[in-house]
Amino acid sequence: MRVVLDFQACQSASKYRGVGRGSRALMLAMAEELIAREHEVIFLVSEAFPDGLEELKGDISARIPGARVVSFSVPTPCAAAVPENAWRQMAARLLREHAIACLEPDFVHVPALLADGWGDDAVGSVGELGVYIPTSLTQHDLIPLAMSDDYMPEGPFKDYYMKKLAGVRKADLLLAISDYSRKEAIELLEFNADKVVNISSAADELFLDLSVTGKEVQATLRKFGIGSGYFLYAPGGFDPRKNIGRLIEAYAMLPADIREQQTLVIASKLYPGNRESVENNVASNGLSSSKVILTDYVEDKELIHLYSGCTGYVFPSLHEGFGLPVLEAMLCGAPVLASNQTCIPEVIDNEEALFDPFSTVSIAEKMARIVSDQEFRSRLIAHARVQPEKFSWTLSAKRAVDALEAKSLELQEMEWRRSRREELPGIDEMLEFLDSDSSLGCPDEKDVKVFRQSYNQNMN
Numbered sequence: 304m305r306v307v308l309d310f311q312a313c314q315s316a317s318k319y320r321g322v323g324r325g326s327r328a329l330m331l332a333m334a335e336e337l338i339a340r341e342h343e344v345i346f347l348v349s350e351a352f353p354d355g356l357e358e359l360k361g362d363i364s365a366r367i368p369g370a371r372v373v374s375f376s377v378p379t380p381c382a383a384a385v386p387e388n389a390w391r392q393m394a395a396r397l398l399r400e401h402a403i404a405c406l407e408p409d410f411v412h413v414p415a416l417l418a419d420g421w422g423d424d425a426v427g428s429v430g431e432l433g434v435y436i437p438t439s440l441t442q443h444d445l446i447p448l449a450m451s452d453d454y455m456p457e458g459p460f461k462d463y464y465m466k467k468l469a470g471v472r473k474a475d476l477l478l479a480i481s482d483y484s485r486k487e488a489i490e491l492l493e494f495n496a497d498k499v500v501n502i503s504s505a506a507d508e509l510f511l512d513l514s515v516t517g518k519e520v521q522a523t524l525r526k527f528g529i530g531s532g533y534f535l536y537a538p539g540g541f542d543p544r545k546n547i548g549r550l551i552e553a554y555a556m557l558p559a560d561i562r563e564q565q566t567l568v569i570a571s572k573l574y575p576g577n578r579e580s581v582e583n584n585v586a587s588n589g590l591s592s593s594k595v596i597l598t599d600y601v602e603d604k605e606l607i608h609l610y611s612g613c614t615g616y617v618f619p620s621l622h623e624g625f626g627l628p629v630l631e632a633m634l635c636g637a638p639v640l641a642s643n644q645t646c647i648p649e650v651i652d653n654e655e656a657l658f659d660p661f662s663t664v665s666i667a668e669k670m671a672r673i674v675s676d677q678e679f680r681s682r683l684i685a686h687a688r689v690q691p692e693k694f695s696w697t698l699s700a701k702r703a704v705d706a707l708e709a710k711s712l713e714l715q716e717m718e719w720r721r722s723r724r725e726e727l728p729g730i731d732e733m734l735e736f737l738d739s740d741s742s743l744g745c746p747d748e749k750d751v752k753v754f755r756q757s758y759n760q761n762m763n
Contacts, residue, residue, distance in 0.1 A: 304409040304711050305343040308334060312415035314352035314359065315425040319572050319600060320539040321627035322443060325480070326414035328507050329441065332700035333412070334367045340704065344370040345406055350760075351379050351395075351424040375402035376757040378750055379424050383463050390743040393431070394754050395424075397733050400432035402761040407721045409714075410707050412478075414441040417467050421460065429470040432733075434722050437714060439476035439707060442488050442499065444624030444645075446544060449491065453543040468492065475710055478703050480504040480625040483646035502702040504625040505694040509603055510634040515611050523608035527598045529568055534670060535613040535637070537570040537606060537628050538620070541577045546619040546642070546660050548584055551595060553619075553666035555588035561674050562594060570609055572600035610635035615673040615680070618642060619660045626650045634691045638683030640669045652693075653686050655679070730758045 308330045317323035334344045346363050348356065360372045377395035381388050403411050419425035429438050447454035447464050455461040471477070472492060477499045479485035485501040488494050524530070534554065538545040547569065554567045569581065578597055585595045601609065610616060616632035618641040626647045632639050633651075641651050642660035651657070659665040673680050728736075734754065737743060746754070 304337070304707065305345065305407065306333075306337055306707065307345045307347050307403055307406055307408045307411040309347045309403075309411065309413045309427070310359075310363070311347075311349050311352075311425045311427070312419060314349060314356070315415075315419045315423045317415055317418050317425075321625075322415050322418050324507060325504055325625070325627055326441065328505065328696045329502075329699055329703070330412070330414060331363075331366055332696040333703050334370050336697075336700040336704045338367070338369040340708075342704075345408070346370055346372045347403065347406075347411075348372060348374045349399075349425065350374050350376040351381070351426070373402075373406065375399055376760045377424070377426055378753040378757060381424050381426065382420070382422055384421050384459070386459070387744075390737065390746045391750060392420075392426075393740070393743055394733075394737055394746075394750070395426040396428040396431045397736070398754070398757050398761060399426045400428060400430075400434065400436070401727060401733065401758070404432065404434050404436055404722055404727050405724050405762060407723065408436060409711055409721065410437045410439060412439045412441070412703075412707075415443070416440050416471060417445075417447075417464070418443065420467075421463060427467075427470075429473040431470075432728065434727060435719075436722070437710065437719075438474045439478055439703075439710075440471060440474045442477040442479040442484050442624070444484055444622065445487050445491050446622050446624075449487065450544060450622055474498075476500065476706055478502045478706060481646035482649060484624045487645075500702065500706045502699045502706070503694060504627065504630075505696045505699055506627060506630040506634050506691065507603075507696075510607055510610070510631045511691075512607050512635075515607060515635075520608045520612040523605045524612060526605075527568070527596060527601075529596055529609075530566055531612075532565040532614050533568045533596075533612075534565055535568045535570065535609055535616050535632075536618065537601075537609070537616075537631075539571055539628065541571065541574070541580065544621045544623075546621050547581065549660065549663050549666060550617060550619045551581070551584050551590070552588055553663040553670060554595070555590055556663060556667040557671055561671055565614055565674060566593070567595045568598065568609065568613070569595065570598045570601050570606060573597060606631075607635055610637045613637055615640055615670065615683075617666070617670060618647065619658075619666055620644070620647065621660055623647055630691055630694060633687035636684060636687055638673060638680050639687060640666075640673060640683075650694075652690055653683070656683055656686070724762075730755060733758070 312326035381391040616637040643657040
């Protein structure tokens with residue numbers, strides 16, 4: 304097989320979140336497994352993210368010397384959230400699919416079709432070009448659909464997301480990151496169960512850093528103004544499902560002597576309005592600003608130090624596809640307390656560590672216990688030493704490649720063949736298709752010029 308791995312999730316804003324880190328680790332492991340089985344691997348990167356692009360290409364080539372790295376070009380800006388970008392967004396989708404089809408792959412894997420493209424120039428689609436390319440998607444979660452009251456009011460984002468879901472339904476395989484995620488896709492998308500495979504997920508091995516010293520941890524704590532006792536939450540965002548409001552309220556409910564000993568640290572990249580929102584929440588719960596510390600974005604090494612030094616890692620999320628930070632924290636030896644919702648129980652697999660994330664009393668009781676009951680905390684630490692061994696990117700990659708090979712064999716038996724470059728739609732045909740959709744608006748001369756330049760660049 305010739306397999307194209309779309310690496311955009313490692314270039315877009317997702318690279319700061321679990322989606323990006325997980326996508327990178329999975330695709331590198333898939334590439335190693337594919338090459339070991341004598342398949343051809345092509346990594347696809349986007350010229351729309353020029354910062355660090357050459358470094359990324361070099362890093363991929365160094366990690367996977369048997370793979371090719373190919374870039375594609377699209378008109379920008381094309382983020383779907385901006386109505387004026389409508390023509391460029393669709394043009395970019397066609398150009399990306401055309402660039403992939405030019406590589407004549409047997410399969411393309413897309414790790415973040417639903418996660419990217421609304422607020423940035425990442426591009427993902429299935430079947431817009433009218434050329435069938437066998438496609439697998441990493442199925443992370445369906446949070447906007449499952450929590451539509453919070454995430455999908457009527458409006459442009461809902462329209463965008465529902466069109467994306469139409470693309471998901473065209474995929475040949477969904478590679479789910481948890482059993483919960485698999486069942487969610489089958490139920491909410493009415494997907495054929497045979498086409499949804501649980502490959503599970505894992506944490507990056509860098510979090511299993513046995514060389515971390517107490518001196519390094521203390522240096523990181525000093526950098527962020529954190530004392531020796533603290534609860535940690537690294538949510539990867541501040542959207543409603545992260546449940547930060549209830550966590551702060553639960554912290555405020557703790558006995559005064561515990562709050563005196565323990566601060567609450569929230570380690571996540573802050574976007575406009577995040578800090579003000581959290582600080583208002585802190586104040587409304589009668590807490591001083593010194594008791595809830597917002598670090599903003601932290602490097603992986605610093606995050607390892609924060610995991611390693613915390614009194615307890617608290618994960619109150621209402622909905623996750625996998626809950627990667629739980630595994631990361633356990634790899635660093637942190638005692639973990641977590642929500643009993645969605646996939647999280649299957650990741651942590653420890654009933655006494657779970658709480659009801661909708662109940663501030665339940666959260667607060669577990670937080671207080673991890674401070675006051677040392678035997679309880681010791682059991683959580685002991686569990687953290689063994690639970691991560693159940694997960695590995697190598698195992699996930701093997702399951703993923705098994706699924707691709709099985710589907711490819713099925714297609715061969717159906718006498719499917721790759722589309723050849725000379726059979727693909729030409730540039731004028733693609734422009735005519737764009738012009739036929741009046742909802743996209745009219746491009747200006749520059750847009751058409753850039754489209755032609757991108758097409759010719761992608762053909763080389």
